[in-house]
Amino acid sequence: MTSDSSNNVAASAASPASGASTATSGTTCANCGATEPWGLASWCPRCGYYPAFKTCVDTGPRQDEPAEAISLVKLIPAWMWVLGAGIVGIFVISLAARVVLSPESGSRLFWMIAQITICLSAALVGQFAAFLSGAPGSDKASAFDVFLKPFEIWKPSIRRLPENAWCVWCVGWGLWGVFCAMVLVR
Secondary structure (H helix, E strand, O other): OOHHHHHHHHHHHHHHHHHHHHHHOOOOOOOOOOOOOOOOOOOOOOOOEEOOOOEEOOOOOOOOOOOOOOOHHHHOOHHHHHHHHHHHHHHHHHHHHHHHOOOOOOHHHHHHHHHHHHHHHHHHHHHHHHHHHHHHHOOOOOOOHHHHOOOOOHHHHHHOOOOOHHHHHHHHHHHHHHHHHHHHHO
């Protein structure tokens, strides 16, 4: 092979690469005709045209279009709003019991004991229900796990949210009610 033929082969091999570099340098997009620079990307920043595959790729929201604002209301699931509403409700009821019931009478003590009993029972029901929802899928689960491994039994229930949200509500409201009874009502 002569040196002239090897130069022709090298020149023909270099021509597609130089065509790709002009496409990525930002001169003009073959798809949409945009002239903005591509930077280090291999596709048009405006339409997502990828010249190597002669197709468009999704580049996300366009820069000239405003991105949709994500509100906090949309990010928080509905079961969590119910949990928060219950927590606020328990706080308000406990605070009202403190204001309305006199500390000298036994009614405030009775209220506190009743609130602790009901809320602790609700928390235990939620904990036991979480255990029962996860126990059939585990060969290592025992009844003592309700008390000895309280966080371990919640993994299957957390995976089944929002279906098992009532278990979370029972435990959350129950523990919060016990706390409010001991701190606010006493």
